[in-house]
Amino acid sequence: MEEQKEVTIMPRIGDLAPDFTAMTTNGPIKFSEYNTGSWVILFSHPADFTPVCTTEMSAFALKEDEFSKMNTKLIGLSIDSIHSHIAWVNNVKEKLGILMKFPIIEDISMKVSKLYGMLQPGESETAAVRAVFIIDPEGIVRLIMYYPLNVGRSMVEIIRALKALQTAHEHKVAMPVDWQPGDKVIVPPPKTIEAMEERLKSDYEMIDFYLAKKELK
Numbered sequence: 001m002e003e004q005k006e007v008t009i010m011p012r013i014g015d016l017a018p019d020f021t022a023m024t025t026n027g028p029i030k031f032s033e034y035n036t037g038s039w040v041i042l043f044s045h046p047a048d049f050t051p052v053c054t055t056e057m058s059a060f061a062l063k064e065d066e067f068s069k070m071n072t073k074l075i076g077l078s079i080d081s082i083h084s085h086i087a088w089v090n091n092v093k094e095k096l097g098i099l100m101k102f103p104i105i106e107d108i109s110m111k112v113s114k115l116y117g118m119l120q121p122g123e124s125e126t127a128a129v130r131a132v133f134i135i136d137p138e139g140i141v142r143l144i145m146y147y148p149l150n151v152g153r154s155m156v157e158i159i160r161a162l163k164a165l166q167t168a169h170e171h172k173v174a175m176p177v178d179w180q181p182g183d184k185v186i187v188p189p190p191k192t193i194e195a196m197e198e199r200l201k202s203d204y205e206m207i208d209f210y211l212a213k214k215e216l217k
Contacts, residue, residue: 010117013144017042017135018115024075024103025085031075032139034103039072039166040135041158044118044128048080048088052152056130058092059155061100070162071137074102079113079128082106123149134162136169171216184213 011018017040019032034040043060045053060074067074078085085104093099105112107128113119118128130147142165147153164175173185189210190196196209204212 011115011133011141011144013141015141017133017139017141020112020115022112023082023106025082025089025100026103029075029103029105034073034075035135035137035139037137039070039137039162040075040133041067041072041162042075042077042116042131042133042135043153044077044113044116044131046124046127046130046149047078048084049091052150053078054088054092054096056152057100057104058096058098060102061092061098063155063159064102066159067162070166072162075105076100076102077105077107077112077118077128079107079110079126081108120146132158134158134165136165142169167216173214173216176213184215187212187214 017031017035019030021028021030045056047053057076060076064074080088085106089100089104107113110119113128116131116133118131119125120129123129127149129149130151130153132143132145132147132153133141134143136142143161145153145158145161160180163181164179167173167181167185168175171185173187176183176186179185184205187199187204190199199209199212200206202212204214206212
């Protein structure tokens with residue numbers, strides 16, 4: 001009889017972020033409670049004491065205050081024990097002078113990794129890929145990024161994407177390609193003829209009635 005493979009349903013953009021309880025370097029957490037009232041970036045790395053992961057996690061640590069100012073909490077994960085996490089945090093502090101204060105999830109059981117589709121057998125069956133989930137204060141998944149084991153993430157793009165998501169959420173607009181804070185935003189297209197007529201009379205930057213930009217005030 002052919003062996004049946006385990007099927008994992010990964011969360012999608014627009015889904016409620018799957019809840020879980022876990023031990024972290026900051027103690028036990030229930031994710032839905034950690035997520036309350038703020039944006040959250042949940043990210044995985046393949047393993048402690050590895051070179052690319054050390055550069056990435058250090059970068060998150062250096063940007064933690066900036067994320068905090070954007071009402072955003074960080075939480076990391078790898079398929080390592082809490083003892084490995086603590087030893088690695090201490091090693092990075094000693095060697096680089098950088099302290100990872102955000103919680104890092106112990107996931108020896110792979111429970112959370114499987115819940116979020118971080119284990120991808122084509123890359124590895126025992127190490128999480130470099131996944132990034134940006135989750136809004138209502139617990140909805142707003143953005144997902146996956147990177148392979150051998151390519152580090154772009155902190156610049158993660159921050160840009162977070163700012164774009166927060167601006168879109170607040171002002172009910174969309175962002176054009178390569179949008180940066182201060183750039184014009186895209187106004188949602190009209191859904192009625194009346195709205196189209198009003199659009200044509202507006203002071204928006206009009207490429208056409210369906211593509212219009214404005215400055216945020």
